[in-house]
Amino acid sequence: MSNDPNQPYSSYGSEHGQEGTPPPPPSAGSYEPTQYAGSTHYGSPYGTPPPPPPAYGPVPTAPGINPYGVQYGLPPQPPQPPRRSLRWLWITLAIVAGLVVLVCGGCILVGYIVALTGSPDSTVNNYYSAIQKQDYNQAYSYLAIDTLTIQGEEISATQSRFALAAATIDQQAGTVTRYSITSSSTDGNEATVVVHVTRSSGVAYDVHLQLTKIGDEWKITQLDNI
Numbered sequence: 001m002s003n004d005p006n007q008p009y010s011s012y013g014s015e016h017g018q019e020g021t022p023p024p025p026p027s028a029g030s031y032e033p034t035q036y037a038g039s040t041h042y043g044s045p046y047g048t049p050p051p052p053p054p055a056y057g058p059v060p061t062a063p064g065i066n067p068y069g070v071q072y073g074l075p076p077q078p079p080q081p082p083r084r085s086l087r088w089l090w091i092t093l094a095i096v097a098g099l100v101v102l103v104c105g106g107c108i109l110v111g112y113i114v115a116l117t118g119s120p121d122s123t124v125n126n127y128y129s130a131i132q133k134q135d136y137n138q139a140y141s142y143l144a145i146d147t148l149t150i151q152g153e154e155i156s157a158t159q160s161r162f163a164l165a166a167a168t169i170d171q172q173a174g175t176v177t178r179y180s181i182t183s184s185s186t187d188g189n190e191a192t193v194v195v196h197v198t199r200s201s202g203v204a205y206d207v208h209l210q211l212t213k214i215g216d217e218w219k220i221t222q223l224d225n226i
Contacts, residue, residue: 118218122218128176143219143221145222174201174202178197182194193208207225209223210222
């Protein structure tokens with residue numbers, strides 16, 4: 001009698017008072033899986049699919065790290081440093097340029113003032129400016145003479161005599177309206193200046209003046225008219 005593995009289990013022996021013979025185990029080649037052996041999850045109902053895995057959110061990453069891994073290719077460029085403003089540089093250059101202009105302008109002005117106040121021409125201009133204003137005492141301060149020749153007459157060159165002579169000419173020929181230096185020459189501490197003088201009466205004439213540098217000032221030491 002052959003044993004059919006698919007033949008249902010017989011309880012013949014148990015019905016006749018004999019122990020039943022269990023069916024032989026199925027051979028490896030004839031095993032067919034059924035719905036009762038399809039799940040590897042123990043304790044799950046037969047035929048019920050396993051529950052889905054828990055939903056996890058994206059894994060947090062540290063700042064500055066690419067969550068998708070290292071990108072192949074050229075390395076990332078370092079961040080550019082912030083561009084420094086050139087505003088303060090331009091302001092500083094403008095201030096320096098302004099100071100240079102002021103210094104140069106001051107030097108030119110000082111040189112011009114020195115030229116006006118420390119030259120034979122400046123002394124002559126100051127002298128005739130005082131004569132034109134009839135400020136005879138101020139005019140006399142530019143003189144350094146003992147005698148004065150006026151219209152061919154030599155007189156003592158005291159302050160009072162000079163003031164009287166200058167006032168007399170103003171009354172006779174009119175006050176000085178214009179004057180201009182027509183020539184000037186300097187030789188060391190000596191200078192010669194020629195001035196063309198015009199008075200209110202219309203009279204015009206040239207005055208020849210000799211000057212000498214005394215200390216730091218030029219003084220009129222000789223003149224042939226006022």
